[in-house]
Amino acid sequence: MKQPDANFEGPSLFPSDPIKKEFAEELIKYVDTFTKDVFGSFKGDPITQTRASFDYVENALGKFDDGPFFLGEFSLADISYIPFIERFQIVFSEVFKYDITFGRPKLAAWIENLNNKDAYKQTVPIKDEELYSMAAAGVRIPPLTSTSEPPPLFDGTTRLYTSYTSPYAQRVWIVMNYKGLQDHIELVPIDLRDMPAWYKEKVYPGNKVPSLEHNGKVLGESLDLIKYVDANFEGPSLVPSDPARRELGEQLISLIDPLMKDFYASFKREDPMQQAGASFDYLENALGKFDDGPFFLGQFSLVDAAYAPFVERLQITFSEVYKNDITAGRPKLATYIEELNKVDAYKQTKVEPPQEFVEVFKKWLLAHSSKSI
Numbered sequence: 001m002k003q004p005d006a007n008f009e010g011p012s013l014f015p016s017d018p019i020k021k022e023f024a025e026e027l028i029k030y031v032d033t034f035t036k037d038v039f040g041s042f043k044g045d046p047i048t049q050t051r052a053s054f055d056y057v058e059n060a061l062g063k064f065d066d067g068p069f070f071l072g073e074f075s076l077a078d079i080s081y082i083p084f085i086e087r088f089q090i091v092f093s094e095v096f097k098y099d100i101t102f103g104r105p106k107l108a109a110w111i112e113n114l115n116n117k118d119a120y121k122q123t124v125p126i127k128d129e130e131l132y133s134m135a136a137a138g139v140r141i142p143p144l145t146s147t148s149e150p151p152p153l154f155d156g157t158t159r160l161y162t163s164y165t166s167p168y169a170q171r172v173w174i175v176m177n178y179k180g181l182q183d184h185i186e187l188v189p190i191d192l193r194d195m196p197a198w199y200k201e202k203v204y205p206g207n208k209v210p211s212l213e214h215n216g217k218v219l220g221e222s223l224d225l226i227k228y229v230d231a232n233f234e235g236p237s238l239v240p241s242d243p244a245r246r247e248l249g250e251q252l253i254s255l256i257d258p259l260m261k262d263f264y265a266s267f268k269r270e271d272p273m274q275q276a277g278a279s280f281d282y283l284e285n286a287l288g289k290f291d292d293g294p295f296f297l298g299q300f301s302l303v304d305a306a307y308a309p310f311v312e313r314l315q316i317t318f319s320e321v322y323k324n325d326i327t328a329g330r331p332k333l334a335t336y337i338e339e340l341n342k343v344d345a346y347k348q349t350k351v352e353p354p355q356e357f358v359e360v361f362k363k364w365l366l367a368h369s370s371k372s373i
């Protein structure tokens with residue numbers, strides 16, 4: 001970045017004062033650590049974990065008081081931080097509802113002054129693309145709504161249209177994470193309560209999530225998609241090579257829809273746990289077929305990606321609404337859920353907060369049954 005400043009005409013962006021020069025070098029060196037710290041925090045507690053990094057910037061801005069910029073006057077040091085701080089400000093404010101300038105008056109003044117600089121203002125168009133790459137870093141970016149612009153469709157980017165609340169979409173998200181495809185497949189969350197019209201018109205006429213935009217086509221149906229992503233993308237295979245396991249896998253996947261229907265039907269009966277008991281026992285037995293691992297086929301596979309979002313919701317519903325423990329007397333199911341919760345690819349996709357799902361469930365139940373809860 002120092003090259004254009006040294007070799008072209010126009011005002012110099014590097015100070016001649018040796019003290020400022022030294023500080024500029026330090027700042028430019030720190031920018032990588034700074035961005036790594038902030039990106040790394042997205043998987044933990046961003047506000048607490050980035051406090052030191054943003055405070056470093058705040059202190060640095062206080063070093064020279066002959067102007068609002070790092071070295072007083074506008075310099076290369078500012079240019080190296082602008083693109084990151086600008087994006088972080090958007091993400092912290094939109095996703096974490098936190099103002100990075102809170103308690104940091106110098107940072108606030110720096111951003112305000114930058115916004116008045118024409119050279120900088122011209123570079124501002126980011127937003128959506130930036131937010132998508134935040135999703136790859138593990139941040140839950142806000143879903144697109146009826147007022148959002150579509151992404152640049154059919155530009156060669158592979159996109160998974162999803163929703164944080166959909167168990168069907170979650171299946172594909174798990175597979176994508178497990179195979180380490182976060183940088184290969186862009187996650188595009190959609191707000192199902194306020195869907196953008198372009199989704200049905202231009203992306204997926206079925207108007208449901210998930211759908212996958214890949215190689216100029218859009219494919220749907222979660223159970224097809226998990227197989228498709230597994231077969232057509234790099235990363236560890238989620239289908240075992242052993243024929244007996246494959247066969248059980250196929251069987252379990254073809255049974256999941258009828259099983260879920262049974263579970264959902266049980267909620268409309270007087271004693272849901274008793275009604276659903278046989279289906280839970282079926283899962284318990286299936287989990288006992290291969291004992292070289294806690295998952296349905298021993299190791300984590302497509303079957304787990306298909307079942308996990310539903311097991312997760314069943315556990316929440318039975319526990320929160322009916323005060324039943326679905327794992328009582330089912331040790332394999334208990335271990336299954338425990339081990340599932342150790343799989344990062346799954347953990348990142350869980351419904352958050354579970355209470356929100358409980359509310360959705362209660363509304364669903366009211367609409368589908370005469371029972372009150």
Ligand SMILES: N[C@@H](CCC(=O)N[C@@H](CS)C(=O)NCC(=O)O)C(=O)O
Nearest residue numbers: 166167168207208209210221222223
């Ligand atoms: N069979 C489909 C079901 C997908 C589905 O029902 N998705 C729901 C969200 S959980 C949806 O997009 N609903 C939007 C709507 O119906 O308007 C699959 O497995 O992908």
